[in-house]
Amino acid sequence: MNRLRPALLTDHYELTMVSAALRDGTADRRCTFEVFSRRLPTGRRYGVVAGTGRLIDMVREFRFAPEEVDFLLRTGVVDEPAARWLAGYRFTGDIDGYAEGELFFPGSPILTISGGFAECVVLETLVLSVLNHDCAVAAAAARMVTAARGRALIEMGSRRAHEEAAVAAARAAYLAGFRFTSNLAAGQRYSIPTAGTAAHAFTLLHDDERTAFASQVATLGRDTTLLVDTYDISQGIRTAIEVAGPELRAVRIDSGDLAVIAQQSRELLDSLGATETKIIVSGDLDEYAIAALAAEPVDMYGAGTAVVTGSGAPTASLVYKLVEVDGRPVVKRSENKGTIGGRKVAVRRHKPTGTATEEIIVSQGVPDRQANDRLLQRSFVVDGEPVDLPGIEQSREHLRQCLISIPWEGLKLSAGDPAIPVTVVPAG
Incomplete structure (x- = not known):
């Protein structure tokens, strides 16, 4: 069985937009897209960023092979100009976001993709596919790690998931603090300790x-x-x-x-x-x-189905929204969902003791920094080239420190408000 390359792991309508934008001359307009969730799954008090490392690797490989371009042209998905454009596709923009292992809350701009409209919009489905799955698994796994109170956990859910999703789930669970996985492909691919x-x-x-x-x-x-x-x-x-x-x-x-x-x-x-x-x-x-x-x-717990399915929340409900065109904030206004246009910058505010108290998000500006604030976004790709990414061990430790920093109420398994409030400051 041939494994699909990343470029075809997308929705038809992405290429519909590319074709039309190329024809009307808007394909290269400088745009900014943001990935965020409007709300956390029911009963959850935080989300966990996971999958960014996998995603950046896939963006690096995001190319349309000749046979793929031929398929798209032959089936009428794209026209000739779009086919030529896809044949030479390389992402040349920038990607910034929250580190893997970072906590997120409603409205947190966990990933920002900037570049020409066409080169960014064609990544939408891939971005959401990776992050919605991995963030959901990591959040469920993190809750299990907290519940285990220091006892070891082994992820053993491979037989309850698609074969590739199982490998990704094993990675997300390990990032969240699981000690082992039963999945040998994850062990080989990500150097995760295996057990059985x-x-x-x-x-x-x-x-x-x-x-x-x-x-x-x-x-x-x-x-x-x-x-x-x-x-x-x-x-x-x-x-x-x-x-x-x-x-x-x-x-x-x-x-x-x-x-x-x-x-x-x-x-x-x-x-x-x-x-x-x-x-x-x-x-x-x-x-x-x-x-x-x-x-x-x-002494140890083995968890399977609940891990790989997000323990009742199989998606993080992340969305990929255009928020800026040529430096001008844009927002969909037909529905009042509280979305604010413009590129966002976020900081986590802490007490001197290290306890997180609030997340501040500023649109088209920079937050007024206080002594114990921590800037949440960092660069992953600059001008199309990936920059150094933390390894999975660093990400595990980052999440551990983040969970220590939130108020203890935020670790409860019962339903409640997000662990910390989020304040969004609009432009102007």
């Missing part, structure tokens, strides 16, 4: 549980995790320790009342001398289920 245990199928393959455990330990040693709930959990734990000894690294439990079973399993492991054997739980865990297990003797 075994499925019930492996136990069922063998004539009995003991034989299955013995095979796994013979192959991987005691530094492995045995899945003990295929049959009777208590007997599974006894058999696991009999086979591997008290030095067994971990057991995994994937079903039942996890709170009760975790307590019973810890007591049983300790009675068998396996005081250092860890307990890993999995099975449709989300941030609420993880929080409910906070007082139980669980």
Whole structure:
């Protein structure tokens, strides 16, 4: 199966606009587009910026191959002038935005794309596709990390997502603080630590549980995790320790009342001398289920479906809006959605102690800076050339620091107002 190049990961109407703008002479007018969300998903108090690094890589590769141009021309998507323009397409503008791992709130201009109208508008679908997915996953994952209270999490949702979305989700979850992923492609592509245990199928393959455990330990040693709930959990734990000894690294439990079973399993492991054997739980865990297990003797959580689907909010509801043409602010006025025209600059205001208090966004100007303000936007692409981007480890640490900085109420899983207020100052 051929993997589509980035240029065709777009909507038909982007090229309709390109064709018309080329014909009427407006294609090169200097424009500014902004990516933002008008509201956070229900129950969320912050969003997490994720996917920017992936996006910049895709913008770098955004080229129309001859066969793609031929397809667009042959099917009537574009005319001859537009086909020639696409054949030579290179993004030559600028991209600025919030760092990966930064928190965002309603109205936060998390990405700004500037350049000729045509070269910017053709990126719209790709930008929103990447950021809406990755930001949604990262926000859900960050809530799970908070709920886990320092205990490790492994992302294991690959089988619940499109194959490429699974890799992107693994990256976003790791950025948000997950310790491992089960997805090997993500491990190779982004140097994310991978981990895995075994499925019930492996136990069922063998004539009995003991034989299955013995095979796994013979192959991987005691530094492995045995899945003990295929049959009777208590007997599974006894058999696991009999086979591997008290030095067994971990057991995994994937079903039942996890709170009760975790307590019973810890007591049983300790009675068998396996005081250092860890307990890993999995099975449709989300941030609420993880929080409910906070007082139980669980050492690691495995989360899958809820992570890759944004835990009920599979999109960050980001939009890509034209806000400036030739330096003049523009805004759609047919609906009163509170959008303000003009390019925005944003700062995060903090107390001297480091606690964030407010986000200030100024249209067509620069905020009056106070002593503890932090400018939120930075350059990603200048004149079409990507600049140095932070690595994923830096982004993980950036998010960790951001979550520390918001008021503690902002970390609650219950519905409420955004963690900090946002003030937008219009031009003039």
